[in-house]
Amino acid sequence: MTEAAAPDVKSTRFRMTDYGYIAMMVLPLLACMALKVLFTPETEGVHIAGAMIYLEIPAPVMPLIISESQVNSWAVIISILGLCLYLTHGLTAKAVCKRQLAAEWIVEKCRKLVHDNMGDYFSAWGPFIAAIMGLSAFSSLSCLIGLYAPTGDVNVTAGWAILVFFLIMHYKFRGGLWNYFIGLFKPIPIFGPINLIGEIATPVSMAFRHYGNVLSGAVISALIGPALGGLSKLVLGWLPGVLGDIPFLRIGLPAVLSIYFDVFSGLMQAFIFAMLTMLNVSGAVPWDDWNAKKEKRRQRKMKTEKTAA
């Protein structure tokens, strides 16, 4: 993209590329739906279970399972890639179109959020936080098109939480391993085990909070339909003929509840996960210890240079 040559938005090539990107957004999700339809066995009644297993590959320790949640995650990733490409297609410094505004808005908001919550040192964390929010939100929302929400699988959120845990530990060790270890026993030594549990509890709570919210929403959504159907039969069963068989109570109410349990809850959990990541990681840096360590290292370096000279 050069500054002088603004892309010709009307050209056939530009449009074709656009359509390609839109297909990139939509097709993976459609493929997941098709896959689910092909693999779902014909069952009757309420059926609450985890993700479907598409493939089981033998591996050390335990078999590697390619489940619906993994496949859906990949579909969501490809969709987000398509969305990114679509939004940044034809960016120019001067001409502002709607999609460019959207791209700028997303980037600016993420930057501002990260900067406000994490400070200057972590200002380059925008993409990571944007990725967490995007993946979490779109994964949760994928249940709207009938897919199994990947965030409803504990393995997925646990993976993210463990990544965040590694990052937290990475920054906590900045001040020196020994300082960190002492810090666990800081106020009084009895706090040691409790602090240790607290450290481990962070990723566990993050993973289970997200997973639990999404799964419970999905379970309620799954239960509310049949339940309202049964209620309808009980209350309105006396109507003659076909009218008695139509579950009138199932109209409308499940959709309204779905707005809360699937849409609102999913977006909320995405935001909460991102916020917790930001706060935990930025709060993990022991600035005093780290600065002392840097100062000590600098002095040692100076001393060795002096002796060498």
Added chain:
Amino acid sequence: MQNLNVISVNIWDILISLVNLLLLTLVVKKFLFKPVTKMLAQRRAAIDADYEQARVAWEEAEESRQNYAAAMAAVKQTTDQMIAEATRTAEHRSSEIVEEAREKATDIRRQAEADALLERKKAEDDMRREIADVSTQLTGVLLKREINEDDHRKLIDSFLQEIGTDDDNDK
């Protein structure tokens, strides 16, 4: 096809989702943040360039304005000088003219006086000659005839009359 249990921990799945998040981070960084950042930098550069251009243009305008003001001041000074000089010259010239005129007038008067003097002299000469003539005539008359009292009187009267008529003729 089987389903997973609602809670089933599988380390490979955890690893896959961990890698998925890292992958998406890279994707978002490369395909969303990078192009947008680049574009914003370009926009900033373009705006800075515009501002710089505007500043340069303003400076040029200010410079030309100052030049113009200086030129105007110089022109005004020159015109003032010219006017002052012209006034001075005119005054000088006028005094010269007046002086000349006065001189000329004095000359004319002197000339007139001289002329008048000459005329008077001439008139005196004429008169003298006339008197001489009259004397000769008188002498002739006196010599020609005997004079008595009446004649004498008549003679003088006629003489005087002649003079008067002469005077009248002169005038």
